Each structure stands twice: as C-alpha cells, then as structure tokens.
Amino acid sequence: MADPSLFVEDAQSVSDRLQAEALIVDVDGFEGPLDLLLTLSRTQKVDLRRISVLQLAEQYLVFVDRAKKLRIELAADYLVMAAWLAFLKSRLLLPPDPTEDGPSGEELAAHLAFQLERLQAMRESAARLMARDQKGRDFFVRGIPEDVRRSRKIQYSATLLDLMQAYARIRTRDEFRPYAFDRHHVFTMEQALERMRGLIGYAGDWTDLQSYLPDGWGADPARRRSATASTFAASLELAKQGQIEIRQSETFAPIAIRRKTP
C-alpha cells in the first residue's frame, strides 16, 4: 500500500522507516491516539519515565502528515490529538511567556508521559492477570455439586385463643349487628341491665366491666361512652340487688365485677 520511496527523506533509519510504514498500514488496528503514541514511544527505547515527549510529539505529527499525503482518512480524535501535540510542541520549544496563564509545556508533557506510563502499566497488569491460574482452565470446581435444598418452611401461628376469638367474633357479629344499625348512639340502662342479667351467670371470676360492652359499641367514642355508662349503671343496680360484686383497685383503674356467690 505504502510506497517506501515516499518516506526515504524523512526516515531516520531503515527500521524506523519500516515501522512507520507498518503503522500506516495498520492504522485501523490502533485503539486511538494514546495507543498509537504508546507504540511510537517504543522507538525511543527508553523507560517511559524518561521519554522525550517533544520527540514523541514530532513523531506523531509526522505520522499524521504522512497519513494525509497517503490520503488515509484519520478519525477525528487523531486530528484532535495532533492539534494538541502541535500546541504542546510550541510550548516546549518557546521560552515560557510570563503573561500567559495555564500549565507550562513541561507540566503538559509530564502528564502525557504519565498517561502513557499508566496505560502501559495497565496493559502489563492485564497480561499478568490473564496469565494467572484460571478457574476452569488451570484449577477446577466441584464436578458434582450437591444442591442445597432450600426448603422454605412456613409456620403458621394460631393459638387456641385465636381460634376461639375468631369464632366468638363471627357469632357476636350475627347477634349484635342489628343493634348497631337500628339504634342510635344510645345504649339504655334497660338494655344494659337485660344484657348483664343474661351474662353474669357466667361471670364466676373477676371480669373487667369493659368486657361487657356490647359488640359494635367499642369503636365509636360516643357509642362507647353511652354503653360504658349504661353498663356501669346496670352493674350498680345489680350490685344493689345483691347479684354481683364490684371492685376497683384504685381511682381510674379498671372496674371488675363478679357474680356474688350466695
């Protein structure tokens, strides 16, 4: 593709010339300007830390120039790098202008050298990594793994009390629902008395008076107040009649009642 005669005047040595030629032929093989710069830097045959960035910039610019002459279309990033290196070159060659801001040519050059050294280091590290013993190639995992059975055990918790409460809930709902809908928010003492009479037969032990409130009267504050008052009044009436005993351990403590044993 490239005619070597074109480069004779520029080439510093046969090997350089051959390399430059190879570079142009392989331009698609480079992974961008930094990769190309790293390859060019090898011609200097020195430690990357001691590389001459000026020389490298010149090599790169020559490369781009040749590519143009050969009408090889370079990607935009190669041209951007060329422009930047031309700027760097001028900075490096001209004496520093004290009026000018920004980093010095040396600082920029040092940074480029750092970038090249870092890329080179990463490439070597990648190679060392891939050279390690690898799973499935050099060392192996268990060939017959045993499945760990993931038995998800769901325990449902339900107690006898849950069961009884559930049943009581169903039955009381049936019996007291009509009251909740038919009456207003007043639970009369007559109603309470009637209700208590039916129940105290079972109240053998101290029972919180609150538990005598009819179902459906506990949630709404107004209804609860009414039911509490009437139930309390009814319990007083029953105590007066000698049917029950009332107990309250201290002020505002729960009031408990139980059937009076004859």
Added chain:
Amino acid sequence: MTDAADTEPRDAEKSLFEAPPMAEQERMVEAILFASADPVSVAEMAARMPHGCDPAEALVYLRRRYEGRGVRVVKVGDAWAIRTAPDLGFLMQKEIVETRKLSRAAIETLAIVAYHQPVTRAEIEEIRGVAVSRGTIDQLLELDWIRFGRRRMTPGRPVTFVVTQDFLDHFGLESARDLPGLKELRAAGLLDSRPLPGSGTPDDDSEDQSGQSELFED
C-alpha cells in the same frame, strides 16, 4: 501387548517415563474425582494420569484417608466418586422458617369447621356471611388441620370438612368436643364472646378475659 513382548525397551521406557510417587498419584486421583462431573472408572483415571500410574492402588490410600471425614470416596457401579458423608446430609439443607399469622379468613373458617364439623362449604359461608375462597380451604388442607369428611346425604352430596388429629395436636385438644365452651355455648344458646364459664380451668378463664377485651377493640 506389544511392549510385553519385548522387555528390553520397556526398561528403557521405564526410566524415561517413571510413574510419579504414590503420594502424587493419590493427589491426582483426588483432584480427578473432585472435579469430574460424573463418577470416574479406574480405566479412565489411568488414561488421564501419566504413564505407569496405578490409580487402583492410589484409590486404596485415598479411600483410607477419607475414612471418617466429612466426605467419602465411594464406588458407584464400577466407577468412583466423592460424596458427602451420609450423616452430614442435614447440612445440605438450608431451611428458611417463616412464621406467618394465619389470615383472618383462615382462622375463622378453621373455627367454624372445629365447632360445627362435619360442615359443608356452603354452611361455612352461611355462618361467616361471606364466600370462602378456594385458597383458604386449600391452605387449611395443606396445613393438615382440616380434611374431607363424609359427603352430606343431601342434594348435590356436598363434601364436608372435619378437623384432623394434627389440628387437635397443634391446639392441645383431646377431641373437638373439648373445644372450650362449645357445650356451654350451645346450652346457653349464646354463642358470643363472653368469658366462657366453667370451660377449662380457672387459669384459662383469666387468659380468656385478656383475649376477650381485645375482641371488642377490633
């Protein structure tokens, strides 16, 4: 076969391709058995190991080495494999125990079955006042707390549900008849949430009461 015929070159070969020491062969067998996806026959081991190796002998040592360990070298047909020691099988199980509260629908359905058994689905729905989902029944069946009873001898011959022995065990009951307060509730014609008199021990009563007051709150 051919090398058995002429012994001379065999000796020469022997020195060139001397088999590795037995300890090394044992390592090789160990690695092969560990990594192979299937049990490996002695012939196959020999084919994979360097010339002159005796995997059968190496196996004897390896097998002995693993005696009493967490894994064992076992024979599978005419091949060999490494397997977990049978007494440690329980380690291959990761149990995730989740405790969940039984849904309200489930506990209510269960209560109805317990109190009214044998009971049909239609009857459960009548008592609860809402339809009983298939999932609820399935869950209780799966928990082994209810089971199918005899079919009711009514039109359609619906299946009935009864509670199981597991149910009784779980709730600490001798029989469903022992359900606290069932008899009393019936006798009083009052199936509501009062403390159930005379049911169980006095201790139970006090427990009931704490529960009962909760009933009014929800």
Added chain:
Amino acid sequence: MTDAADTEPRDAEKSLFEAPPMAEQERMVEAILFASADPVSVAEMAARMPHGCDPAEALVYLRRRYEGRGVRVVKVGDAWAIRTAPDLGFLMQKEIVETRKLSRAAIETLAIVAYHQPVTRAEIEEIRGVAVSRGTIDQLLELDWIRFGRRRMTPGRPVTFVVTQDFLDHFGLESARDLPGLKELRAAGLLDSRPLPGSGTPDDDSEDQSGQSELFED
C-alpha cells in the same frame, strides 16, 4: 434429641446448646465446601451448622489438612471454596469449559476496574484513551466479573464499577488486594487519578484517589 430429653433437664439443655467438637465441625465444613461449586461464606456455613459452631476456626484446621493435597481450601473474598491444585490442571482436560475469548478491550477494561476500583466509565476511557463500547462493559457484567459499585459523589453522580467475588474466584485471588503488582503500581503513583494540568477540579480528584488505596487501609 430424645435421649437427651430423658436425662436431667439441665443436662438436656446443655447438650442441646453445646456445639459439636471441633473435629466434627471440621467435617461439617469439609462436607459443605465439597458439596458446593461456588464459594460459601462463613455466615452461611454457620447458618447451616448446628447452633454454637465456629466455622471460621474449623476452616483453619481444614485448610491446613488439605495443604499439599490434590484439592485445596481457598479463600475467595469473604467466602471459602475447594479447588483442585493448579499443578494438576493437566489431568482435567475433560472438564475444561471453553470460555468466550475476551477482546483486548475487555481484558484491559477488566484490569482497569480491578486495579482502580471503584472506577467510572469516564475514568476507564481516560486511562485507555478511547471510548469504552457498551458491549465491553456488558460482557464483563454478564460474566459476573464486574458489578456496579456506589455512585461517585461528583457532578452527574456517575456509577462506578468494581470487581466481584466471581472475578476473585476465577483468578484465584483471596481479595482484590492480592492483584499481581498492585503495591508496585500504587507506589509508582500509577493508580492515582491525575487530571490534565489546568483542567478538572482538584476536589473531585481527591475522592478519585480513594479506590484501591482504600483497600490497604482496612
């Protein structure tokens, strides 16, 4: 369990909660590690072993026991695994799974993530000097060798990449600290993030410099 219950209640309790002897725990860890193709964390071992076991201690013994054998007990991140000894890889030709060949871009990107983690895509591109194609990152994510790390607290809150336990397992590394040549690279300043002079904000970079350097501090 049942025979323990027969003895004095205190003894029963003791035997129930007392951990098995260390030799037995070692067997258990051995069985668990043998059974799994993937590394198992100490926490998971503890969860599967009886109450009171100390798998970390058992591992010390087990690791020693397998020194020089055909298989080895290796540490992978905070988990453990049994792997064949690398010098015996030649026996396992049959088990080799042909893996997709990684592109040079993918290999370099992987190395950059490993050595510079957590690292953003922009940083990878800066180091390589070219754009990182979507496919490269995807391939490494798919292999489960890299994963997303925490977002960087810089403008745009870019995502970062870090290597995974699978990566460590694949390359036989105990931790990312054991990457070959890591200390030298760090000492040479080649893992620092240095912006182009006169560009970038120095504040961002101080954060960038965490990363692998963090690994040395904890």
